[in-house]
Amino acid sequence: MTAPTTGALRTDGATLHYEVRGEGPLVLLIPGGSGGAAAFDGIADDLAADHTVATYDPRGLSRSPLDDPEAEQRVAEHADDAHRLIELLSPGEPAQVFGASSGGIAALHLLATRPERLARVVAHEPPVVEVLPDAADQRAFVDRVEATFRAEGLMPAMAVFAAGLSGPAGGAEGDGGARPGSGSALPPRAAARAERTMADLPYFIGRIVPRFMRYVPDVPLLKTLTDRLVVACGRDSRGELPHRAAARLAGRLGREPEHFPGGHVGLTTHPAEFGEHLRKLLRP
Template sequence: MTDPTIGSLRVDGATLHYQVRGHGPLLLLIPGGAGGAAAFDGIVDDLAAEYTVASYDPRGISRSTLDDPDAEQRVAEHADDALRMVELLSPSEPARVFGASSGAIAAIHLLTTQSERIERLVAHEPPVVEALPDAAEHRAYLARVQETFRTQGLMPAMAVFAAGLKKGGDITEPEPELKLPPQAAARAEQTMANLPYFLGRIVPSFMSYTPDIHRLETLSNRLVLACGQDSHGELPNRTATSLAQRLGTELQHFPGGHTGTTTHPAEFAEHLRKALSS
């Protein structure tokens, strides 16, 4: 892996840590979950042959610090952070954007509010449960996650959360532990340190987000919705599928599951490159 150019960007209420590789038009990678920009380590070099690839830790994750650690997190604010990154690194041209999981939700909001700054967006498994016909059931599941977190602590709550993401949505008999992909082992300590913030601040805000379907319909030629080939039936796959159906767009299938950037990096990068240029 080539050494990136490292920078920090001051935004309202936070300082974002970012890294840039390559040359060409800007491709902004917005991570989701608790892993931060390191989740893209396996794909950035392949993409940097064609793009100026920028990735960053979302506010409150890893090296991107909050002024107020207890501040409520909002999708619109995270989308504005992405906008500030685009304005910094590509001030005169619209950017290509890839968002994964909760990062895809921030990217979708950015597209609906600042469409002139995005040439093309690939959104991989955004968990927009409000787009599902059984959204009320998932609201109850998310409330149970937060109640478990409050009364029993982090790992029992993560077990409930992980179980609810699985195929069939079995939230009555959760797995006793959360297993990270093997490729994430090197950054597991940082990921674990991010989990309380992710579960307590990001999950309730982002997974209650309602996308502007009518606005997205007018922008569907710039939006590619993607899911994992191996995650059929899991909650984030279902939300991507439902959103694509509501927008009348074709859903693209990327290698791996929800964490395909980590488990199948070379194949994932190739699919992403094609999706960005098609």
């Protein structure tokens, strides 16, 4: 694995840690869940053979501290962070963006607000549950996660969250696949990543989940931008909430979803196939 060049970017209310590999047109990779830049370690080097590949820790996670640690989070701020990275790394040239899960929601908002800066957006299983016919039930589910976290703490809230997504505990929101376990059995970078993922879970459950899963995408506007938008699902996650939401969004846009290898965390479980599939969707 090639060591990336790292940097820090000041934005409104946060300092973003970002990593860059390769040369060529910019591809910005936005992680989901409590995953950070390292969530893309399995695919970044291959993409960097003919692209500048950038990823980062979203604000409030890992190495991207907030100025106010208690600040509420908004999708619009996270999308603006992605825009600022594009302005820094690809001034004057449109970029391509891949967003996983909650990162896919940020990517959708970025496309809706800054379409002139984007050549293509691939949103993999963004949990935009407000597009579903049972959106009211999903709002109640998010309310339960938030209330459980406040009253009982992290692990009971994680159990409610995992049950509602009908996916494996801790893995269904695009955390990049890092799992708790014995850090001593992992390579140093992987061990550090696992530690960061666990440390970031309270922030993710307490402030990312409630805001991102209440996000309402601008479907009529996105429908005018489908020439540069790909909504994607995992081949193995049918029936799970993020898959249902993404497939429904694609249908509302008049498109079929693109299917990637694996499930919601196919990025981690099938990195070679996942990366190759993404490469085929990127514009030259």
